[in-house]
Amino acid sequence: MRNWNISRQRYWGTPIPIIKCNKCGIITNKNLPVILPLNLKTKNNNPLKKNINFLKEKCIFCKKKSIKETETLDTFFDSSWYYIYYYIKNGKNIIDFKPIKYYIGGIEHSLLHLLYSRIFCIILKLIGLIKYNFPFKKILFQGLVLNKSFYFFKKNKKIWIEEGKIKGKNVIFNGITKMSKSKKNGISPKKYIKKWGADALRMYIVFVAPIDKNIIWNDLKISGCYRFIKKIWNFFNKFYKIKKIDTFNEKIINLENDIKYCYKNMKFNIIVSKLMTILNEFKKENVFNMVSILRFLRNLYPISPFISSFIWIILGFKKKYGYINKFNV
Structure with a gap:
């Protein structure tokens, strides 16, 4: 194992139990636990360096005034x-x-x-x-979520900038990189939730690629997941008019088994496409088996929990079968 730098120049973190004594050098702090002070005023520097109450400590050997370590442990x-x-x-x-x-x-x-x-x-x-x-x-x-990143120079210093704030600035395209706060190329989910809903956003993230692959953020594709959720809602709006049967559709049974396999093996993107196929089967036949309907909603729930649990409640399934996340068929 190579040397590992475990310290960070910030106050939030686990204090490092070390005392710095002018006579004895660096020694272990025996007064445990070392507790960080509350209500620190933070600016750019580590506020522990200026906090007298935190800093002061007695050396356990020579009993002279010493100071605590102000850096904290790496997370x-x-x-x-x-x-x-x-x-x-x-x-x-x-x-x-x-x-x-x-x-x-x-x-x-x-x-x-x-x-x-x-x-x-x-x-x-x-x-x-x-x-x-x-x-x-x-x-x-x-996988990582990637996005375009941009920067410009100000007084020979590289300044990262959000894509939406580029107007009028002489910016340089840095390429497609991992979303990060430092490069300011992350996205806030709030605006997408407001426009498309949380279920559509969740479904897009699941559907766009296998869980172990990187994805390049493309918010235009969220609309496809939104349309699928609308189709689900429209289908269940006509629920009482559709004929119920006792026989099972063999194709739907096979798709349900595929979904069970995909959940077990974390192939979540495939689950969405299987659910789309099942819904098309429901609509094509204009008949359905009640067990298949229950399974459809239960399989949809981990990906789009709001629409699935709402439909579950308004159709009376909660009273009959309990909460959707507890239901097993």
Whole structure:
């Protein structure tokens, strides 16, 4: 394992329990826990450096005035082990920890975070606190959301700018990059929710690509998901006029089995296309089996929960079968 810089020059984070003494040097702070002060006035610099009450500490060896460390731990340091803490049982020296079933994270976590997590696991196993040396059973790296990024120079300094604020500025196109606050190429979901609704936005993100692939943001394609949700609403508006039958449609049964497989294997984008095909089958036949209707809404629910649960309630399924997220067929 290479050297790992675990400190950050910011006040929000876990304090590093170190004291700096002019005589004894850098020593461990035994007065634990080290608690950050409240109501700090933040500007550009770390406010801990100017907080006298936080800074002052006595050296545990020479008893002379010393100061606390003002940098804090990198968030990777804490997230590499904190989940194990939930398994600790009072009065027991052994942690009843079992490996996490599924680790889902961005590709930027594929090396360092997993490496640090495993290092912590190995150390805890060596000192007899846990029985496992690998923290995760399965790992899935989700794709990144990419978008166009732009910048301009001001006094020889690169300034990133949002695409919508380019007017009149001599900007440089930086290419398609990962959405980030620093490059100002992220999007606010609020305006899309206001225009298309949360269900359409969720469905677009799921439908546009497999979960492990990168996507280039294109808000024009959200309208397609919105139209599909409108078709669902229009179909169920005519629900009472459509003939109900007891026999099952074999094609729909096969599609339902495909959806079950896709949920299990996280192929969420395929689920949307399968649901579109099922709805077309319902409309084509103008008849339906009640169980297939219940399954359709239940399968739609994780992707578009608002429309599916609303239809579930107004058609009386909640009174008869309970909450949609508890229903199993």
